[in-house]
Amino acid sequence: MTTSSTHSSNSSSTSSLSTSAAVIVDRLSMVFNAGRPNQVDALTDIELSIQAGDFLSLIGPSGCGKSTLLRLIANLIEPTAGNVLVNGKSAKQARLDQDYGMAFQQSGLFDWRTVRKNIELPLELKGWNKAKRQQRAEEMLDLVQLSDFGAHMPWQLSGGMQQRVAIARALASHPPLLLMDEPCGALHETTREHMQAELLRICAAAQTTVVFVTHSIPEAVYLSNRVVVMSPRPGRITDIIDVHLGDERDEDTREDSRFYGKITEVREALRRVEGPGPDEVLPENATPPGPRGIEDR
Amino acid sequence: MITRGLRRAALFVVALLCVAALWELYKAFGPEEGGEIFGWRLIPRASDRAMPHTWEMWQRLFDPEVRGRDTPIWRAILGYSWYTFRMALVGLLLGGIFGVALAVVMSRFKVIERGLLPYVIASQTIPLIALAPQVAAFGGNWDLPKWMWVSSLGAFLAFFPIAVATLRGLSSAPAASLELMDSYAASWWSTLVKLKFPAAIPSMVPGLKLAATASVIGVIVSEISTGVRGVGFASLTYGQKATSDPAQVYTAVFGAASLGLVMFGFIVGIEAIAMRNRPREVA
Numbered sequence: 171m172t173t174s175s176t177h178s179s180n181s182s183s184t185s186s187l188s189t190s191a192a193v194i195v196d197r198l199s200m201v202f203n204a205g206r207p208n209q210v211d212a213l214t215d216i217e218l219s220i221q222a223g224d225f226l227s228l229i230g231p232s233g234c235g236k237s238t239l240l241r242l243i244a245n246l247i248e249p250t251a252g253n254v255l256v257n258g259k260s261a262k263q264a265r266l267d268q269d270y271g272m273a274f275q276q277s278g279l280f281d282w283r284t285v286r287k288n289i290e291l292p293l294e295l296k297g298w299n300k301a302k303r304q305q306r307a308e309e310m311l312d313l314v315q316l317s318d319f320g321a322h323m324p325w326q327l328s329g330g331m332q333q334r335v336a337i338a339r340a341l342a343s344h345p346p347l348l349l350m351d352e353p354c355g356a357l358h359e360t361t362r363e364h365m366q367a368e369l370l371r372i373c374a375a376a377q378t379t380v381v382f383v384t385h386s387i388p389e390a391v392y393l394s395n396r397v398v399v400m401s402p403r404p405g406r407i408t409d410i411i412d413v414h415l416g417d418e419r420d421e422d423t424r425e426d427s428r429f430y431g432k433i434t435e436v437r438e439a440l441r442r443v444e445g446p447g448p449d450e451v452l453p454e455n456a457t458p459p460g461p462r463g464i465e466d467r
Numbered sequence: 468m469i470t471r472g473l474r475r476a477a478l479f480v481v482a483l484l485c486v487a488a489l490w491e492l493y494k495a496f497g498p499e500e501g502g503e504i505f506g507w508r509l510i511p512r513a514s515d516r517a518m519p520h521t522w523e524m525w526q527r528l529f530d531p532e533v534r535g536r537d538t539p540i541w542r543a544i545l546g547y548s549w550y551t552f553r554m555a556l557v558g559l560l561l562g563g564i565f566g567v568a569l570a571v572v573m574s575r576f577k578v579i580e581r582g583l584l585p586y587v588i589a590s591q592t593i594p595l596i597a598l599a600p601q602v603a604a605f606g607g608n609w610d611l612p613k614w615m616w617v618s619s620l621g622a623f624l625a626f627f628p629i630a631v632a633t634l635r636g637l638s639s640a641p642a643a644s645l646e647l648m649d650s651y652a653a654s655w656w657s658t659l660v661k662l663k664f665p666a667a668i669p670s671m672v673p674g675l676k677l678a679a680t681a682s683v684i685g686v687i688v689s690e691i692s693t694g695v696r697g698v699g700f701a702s703l704t705y706g707q708k709a710t711s712d713p714a715q716v717y718t719a720v721f722g723a724a725s726l727g728l729v730m731f732g733f734i735v736g737i738e739a740i741a742m743r744n745r746p747r748e749v750a
Contacts, residue, residue: 246649265652272650278643281745282665291661295651325746 191255192347192379193220193243198252200238200405211404212238216252218398218407222346225373225380227390227397229436230443235405236383237351243381244272244349257346268296270347271340271378275355277332279324279339286311286320289339296343310338313372330361334368341376348373351383363424366392370419387440391432392419399436401443409439487521494518519714527714528721540715544698544722551686551697552726554614556733558621558682565622566629566678571659573630574637591627595620599689617689617697624685625678632674636667669745672738679734683727698722 195218202210212235220226228236241247243254245261256264264270271292279288286307293303311317314334316327324332333353340348353369354362366389373380384390390397391413399409413432415423423429497513504510511517528541569587573580602616640663648658687699694700702719709716 244650246646265650268651270650272647274643274647276641276643278641278647280644280662280665282668284744292651294661295653295657323744323746 191219192222192224192257193218193381194253194255195219195239195243196253196255198239198242198254199250200235200242200247201250204250213242213249214404214406216405216407220379220381222379223377225382225393225395227382227384227394228400229384229387229390229397230400230405230440231402232385233402233405234400234443235402236400238405239400240349240351240381240383244270264347268292268343269345270349271343271345273333273336273340273348273350273353275352277324277329277336279332279335281323281325283324284320285316285322285324285327285335288324288335289342291339292343306342310342313341313375314338314368328361329357330365333357333365334372337369337372341372341378344376346378348376348378348380350380352385353382354389355385362389363421367420369393387433387436388424388429391415391429391436392423397432397436399439399443408443411435411439490518490521494520516710516713519717523714524717524721527712528718540718544701544718547696547698547701547719548722548726550614551683551690551699551723552729554618554695554697555621555679555683555686555726555730557615557618558623558686559625559679560622561619562622562625562678562682563629563675566626566674567633569626569630570633570637573634574663575655580634587627587630590623595624595685596688596692599692602689613693613695617686617693617695620689621682621685625682628674628677628681629671632671632677633667636670637663639670640666668741672734672741675737676731676734679730680727683723683730687723698726 195216198213198216199211200213202212216239228239230236238247242249243256243261245254245265254261257269259267259269279285280291283291286304289307289310290303293306298306307320308317311320314337316331316334316338319327319331319335324335327335333356337348337350337353340350354365357365370393382390382393384393392415394413397411397413398407399411400406401408411432415426415429415432493511494513497518498510499512499514501508501512502510528544529539531538532540532543569583573583599617599620602620637659644662644666645658648662653661686697687702689695690697690699691703698719702716702723705712705716705719
């Protein structure tokens with residue numbers, strides 16, 4: 171890896187000032203269908219502080235509210251109670267100022283726009299002029315190593331390439347914060363590992379804070395400085411595990427004993443979250459009781 | 468590409484010949500004065516007056532419209548059809564603009580959609596043939612040429628399929644894309660122009676195809692009752708001479724049919740332009 175950035179291990183040195191918190195989540199609660207029979211307590215009393223430059227993963231079984239938390243930080247939905255501050259502003263103001271970029275599980279590229287034009291979309295909406303947009307799109311294509319594909323249509327690209335374009339689009343307007351909801355979730359295992367390495371390189375180069383939703387333990391451990399473990403019904407944070415595998419992560423990191431140690435740590439935290447319930451009867455030859463919706467691979 | 472076009476053209480000719488053969492077959496064996504089934508006159512007459520020979524129709528194309536003139540009737544029909552085509556095109560354009568605008572307003576305000584949709588549907592059951600002279604007479608108050616009123620009746624039929632297809636198309640943008648535009652704090656207008664409208668185009672194409680034929684029908688029917696001299700009016704006047712010249716009316720029918728085909732081809736061309744760069748649908 172040729173990352174020259176200082177993005178991970180120095181978070182302690184830059185975080186001495188409380189103003190450097192990129193995201194502050196304060197006693198946040200989210201209730202869907204309040205007062206009706208199908209009421210869902212998606213999140214209850216979430217407290218979280220994310221330092222600038224941090225790479226933080228949210229992991230937990232299905233229904234723990236990790237995607238809801240991401241959407242609340244993005245101000246795509248309004249919380250029932252509590253507060254989110256992004257760069258010291260309200261989440262809504264941060265959205266209006268486009269202080270963050272976002273990438274989803276589906277790349278969500280527009281079929282009718284070329285790859286280059288897709289990357290330019292947020293810049294168009296921000297009112298950048300054409301020359302500036304084109305220049306930035308070229309830089310981003312270079313960053314995600316797709317310079318030869320600017321004129322292609324998105325559907326002519328492989329899933330992994332489409333996801334890289336979506337990340338380029340999310341980072342195009344230099345947002346200080348990147349929110350990602352399982353961006354590797356729809357990819358094959360080998361593509362996914364390659365994509366994770368790319369993601370580390372890209373995020374280091376862009377020097378952005380990242381909040382990353384995933385249901386894969388190795389992915390969370392490989393990518394993050396911190397892994398936030400969440401439990402369902404109601405959605406809460408149960409553990410925050412420091413990882414810090416260092417800046418020089420590569421394919422060998424995946425064979426490293428420290429990597430396995432952290433995986434075990436996260437897995438055990440998840441087991442405590444949702445062990446086999448008393449009413450859950452497991453069939454023979456069933457996979458060992460682990461939390462639902464979590465990938466161990 | 469070219470061989471496919473040739474095959475299609477060949478198929479078209481074969482189909483046409485098959486229809487002609489069926490026509491002649493019935494004419495050869497069908498009862499001259501028709502027939503009854505359980506007291507209902509259901510079996511058509513095969514007489515020369517009711518069913519002229521196909522080759523007579525073909526030959527009629529090269530005879531003059533009225534005895535004593537030089538120009539063959541196909542030239543006259545071509546002129547009428549071209550006039551009708553232009554009126555139908557204007558109708559399609561007006562109907563398209565109105566239909567899309569209506570769909571945008573309805574998708575923006577659900578209250579308007581609920582309030583207006585019944586009227587939009589009711590508008591399509593109004594007997595156009597009765598309405599046409601009223602509209603033309605009504606138009607006498609303004610200083611507009613009569614053909615514009617005929618076009619507007621084409622538009623009246625064309626706007627409906629376009630409005631319905633566009634309304635459906637505007638809601639077809641995926642939730643994730645809408646969320647993305649939300650995350651950019653994009654305005655309603657930007658979301659419409661950059662996302663919802665482009666996403667609606669694949670649904671709009673079938674509506675446009677229906678609208679194109681609807682516009683032709685609207686114009687032809689309105690010509691008959693307003694006396695604007697297009698191919699619809701020609702088929703009416705030729706039909707009145709069916710006793711003495713039964714093949715003549717079919718020349719106008721050929722004209723109207725080719726007009727519909729040309730219009731459809733025009734829309735297919737638009738589709739090819741609008742849908743280039745889109746993923747091919749897996750049939």
